[in-house]
Amino acid sequence: MVTQSIPTVDLSPFGHENGGDEAVKKRAIEEVGRACSEYGFFQVVNHGVPLGLLARALELSQLFFDYPLEEKLKASPIPGAPPSLGYTKQIEHLTDNNEYILMFTPESSFNVYPENPPEYREVLREMFPHFKKIALIVESIISQCLGLPPNFLRDYNNIRTWDVMAALHYTPATDGDDNVSGQSEHKDSNCISFVYQDDVGGLEVNKDGKWIPITPNEGTLVVNIGDVIQVLSNDKFKSATHRVVRPIGKSRNSYAFFYNVDGEKWVEPLPQFTEAVGEPPKYRGFFYKEYALLRLKNREEPPARKLSYASKF
Numbered sequence: 204m205v206t207q208s209i210p211t212v213d214l215s216p217f218g219h220e221n222g223g224d225e226a227v228k229k230r231a232i233e234e235v236g237r238a239c240s241e242y243g244f245f246q247v248v249n250h251g252v253p254l255g256l257l258a259r260a261l262e263l264s265q266l267f268f269d270y271p272l273e274e275k276l277k278a279s280p281i282p283g284a285p286p287s288l289g290y291t292k293q294i295e296h297l298t299d300n301n302e303y304i305l306m307f308t309p310e311s312s313f314n315v316y317p318e319n320p321p322e323y324r325e326v327l328r329e330m331f332p333h334f335k336k337i338a339l340i341v342e343s344i345i346s347q348c349l350g351l352p353p354n355f356l357r358d359y360n361n362i363r364t365w366d367v368m369a370a371l372h373y374t375p376a377t378d379g380d381d382n383v384s385g386q387s388e389h390k391d392s393n394c395i396s397f398v399y400q401d402d403v404g405g406l407e408v409n410k411d412g413k414w415i416p417i418t419p420n421e422g423t424l425v426v427n428i429g430d431v432i433q434v435l436s437n438d439k440f441k442s443a444t445h446r447v448v449r450p451i452g453k454s455r456n457s458y459a460f461f462y463n464v465d466g467e468k469w470v471e472p473l474p475q476f477t478e479a480v481g482e483p484p485k486y487r488g489f490f491y492k493e494y495a496l497l498r499l500k501n502r503e504e505p506p507a508r509k510l511s512y513a514s515k516f
């Protein structure tokens with residue numbers, strides 16, 4: 204049996220300030236386009252995020268999450284701060300068994316950092332702008348493979364205050380555990396997500412009803428399309444369903460960067476994928492903050508276009 208895997212794209216030609224081989228770039232853009240319409244997922248190598256930093260960040264996560272709960276709770280979110288920045292452990296009775304630290308851009312005063320290990324705070328702060336940089340590159344590639352100008356999504360989505368980074372930890376499943384879920388199946392509501400996972404594995408993407416495991420590789424970042432791109436592109440690119448399965452006997456650490464749109468942003472299928480090509484919009488428009496709130500409460504899909512005349516279209 205051939206094991207399916209998601210496509211891997213080399214980003215080295217995009218790292219140059221003044222160019223990079225145009226033909227190689229064009230091929231990479233085509234590959235990303237195929238991956239986004241077939242899988243909603245791909246992997247990138249030569250992404251420019253220093254591998255030493257990623258490795259150190261995973262080590263520090265392991266040290267932090269190994270502390271007693273009491274120590275970890277010292278980094279609890281400030282009550283009322285959006286959206287629970289700092290350390291959170293999923294409530295025991297929930298299906299998903301994970302704990303995490305969330306942070307906004309290092310400039311944000313809402314962030315709550317762990318005091319220990321002492322180096323952790325600086326490493327978390329250092330990681331964020333690297334993810335942001337790679338997100339801008341991938342965003343431009345996605346604009347191009349949607350047939351839009353390279354800066355289209357960047358101009359549409361120019362407020363960076365809703366980007367979120369998560370350091371995630373999954374406790375090991377035990378033999379005979381009837382729940383091995385780390386994160387149950389879901390789609391990401393944001394624009395584009397980036398995941399760096401340790402060598403334990405467990406991230407899986409659903410394609411045509413089958414779960415494809417994403418094999419960890421220390422040089423690789425996983426990229427997936429979120430609901431915002433699915434809606435803007437009127438389903439040209441799909442936000443793929445994925446999940447995390449907890450491996451037996453091994454704890455797992457990962458980092459996720461959720462490249463987002465601002466809460467005040469109005470999101471609806473772009474005319475390029477509707478009027479211009481004679482396709483009806485598949486979604487009605489929404490302010491992103493309303494959708495983000497809805498997704499916090501439940502795991503609904505983007506609001507489908509209602510067929511009644513009373514709807515927006």
Ligand SMILES: O=C(O)CCC(=O)C(=O)O
Pocket residue numbers: 369371386391398400406445446447457458459
């Ligand atoms: O931990 C991972 O590998 C993926 C996390 C994820 O899918 C999410 O937080 O939305």
Ligand SMILES: [Fe+2]
Pocket residue numbers: 389390391396445
């Ligand atoms: Fe996700």
